[in-house]
Amino acid sequence: LSVPNKWGYVTRPNKCKFRAQNRKGEWYEMTLSGLGAQCTCHENAHLDGQLFIDVVEEFVDPEDLEEA
Numbered sequence: 001l002s003v004p005n006k007w008g009y010v011t012r013p014n015k016c017k018f019r020a021q022n023r024k025g026e027w028y029e030m031t032l033s034g035l036g037a038q039c040t041c042h043e044n045a046h047l048d049g050q051l052f053i054d055v056v057e058e059f060v061d062p063e064d065l066e067e068a
Helices: 035-047 062-067
Strands: 007-009 015-021 027-033 058-060
Antiparallel strands (some): 007 058, 015 027
């Protein structure tokens, strides 16, 4: 959705551990798995300035997805 008319596959880890700060500036760590890990890695990529087209492994035609 961030790149109009471009669809593709991106592999993200199924498990991640990250360190962050809360609103008070206190550090904490969290380990996530499954969809939570994939979403966190996706959002972190935005913070790093990465776009979908920078990490896509294979572009696909949306019409091909509808036939599957």
